Amino acid sequence: MGAPGLLEESRVKASPPVGSGGTVAVPRPPSKPWDLPGGTGQGTLKLEVSHFDLWYGEKQALFDINLRAHERTVTALIGPSGCGKSTLLRSLNRMNDLVDGVSTAGSVALDGQEIYTPDLEVELLRRLVGMVFQKPNPFPKSIYDNVAYGLRIQGERRPVVLDEAVERSLRASALWTEVKDRLDQSALGLSGGQQQRLCIARALATGPEVLLMDEPCSALDPLSTQKVEDLIHELRSTCTIVIVTHNMQQAARVSDRTAVFLMGVLVEEGPTEKIFTSPDRKETEDYVTGRFG
Ligand SMILES: Nc1ncnc2c1ncn2[C@@H]1O[C@H](COP(=O)(O)OP(=O)(O)OP(=O)(O)O)[C@@H](O)[C@H]1O
Ligand SMILES: [Mg+2]
Secondary structure, X not given: OOOHHXXXXXXXXXXXXXXXXXXXXXXXXXXXXXXXXXXXXXXXXXXXXXXXXXXXOOEEEEEEEEEEEEOOOEEEEEOOOOOOHHHHHHHOOOHHHHOOOEEEEEEEEEOOEEOOOOOOOHHHHHHHEEEEOOOOOOOOOEHXXXXXXXXXXXXXXXXXXXXXXXXXXXXXXXOHHHHOOOOOOEHHHOOHHHHHHHHHHHHHOOOOOEEEEEOOOXXXXXXXXXXXXXXXXXXXXXXXXXXXXXXXXXXXXXXXXXXXXXXXXXXXXXEHHHHHHOOOOHHHHHXXXXXXX
16 A cells, blocks of 8 residues: 655655765765665665654654655664654554554555554564664573564474574574574573674564664674674665664764654754765754754
């Protein structure tokens, strides 16, 4: 089901040339293997948020959000604490359904299908749109059982299928070599960085097409952070990624496009390099240069 009426507002403009204004000193490596032509948001549209509002009870937290994410891109959501980044992220797989008193208006479409419809199978949605949280949250189960969890919930019992999925997911999250000899041990015995990669493996096991990451590195040391960032670059070839981060350098390193939020409003969205070097909006410049927030 498409929603052509809602697709008219075009937030994704053709990328203008990046100016030499150079307002912000955020380092971005000159060229990377994932800087492929067409890799900056011009592919197939995956997620489209249109005129989306959200209220917690009486209090409105998101105002008329319009945002698009294309296949095989990484979109960073940035902005000061309390501006609605996590709220928007959770809206993309209807995690906010779990919060009492939440109401929404407007549209979120995945592959052109509206997700805010009463008959939507939310479990299926969350299988397609996986989520990784700020704090690693492994279950108090073995490493194997953590990764196999989602598939078992779906009714998968065949050991050969589960074994294959566990190994594939742990390899994809760059954890396999560290844990392959201790799969039956508790996940709680892993380091924080390993736990976060385990949670990514758990999210990957059910084959998501979109991965939502809410400050996935904020509890990690620099080495673990680098591993997760490397992982994001690799996952980008199969997934659409939306990541919340407070770390400007991280947004600059990992994302193709960046959306800047202030007080529940998306003030500017565009190619990451442009957002950090020659933004259109004064509020964006003030935020990315650390003048407020
Ligand atoms: N469960 C909730 N019930 C009521 N209000 C909430 C709830 N969760 C968030 N809010 C409010 O919604 C607004 C946006 O919160 P949100 O957590 O999305 O911000 P954020 O940008 O992710 O902030 P941070 O960077 O601190 O994580 C805030 O005013 C917050 O107090
Ligand atoms: Mg948050």
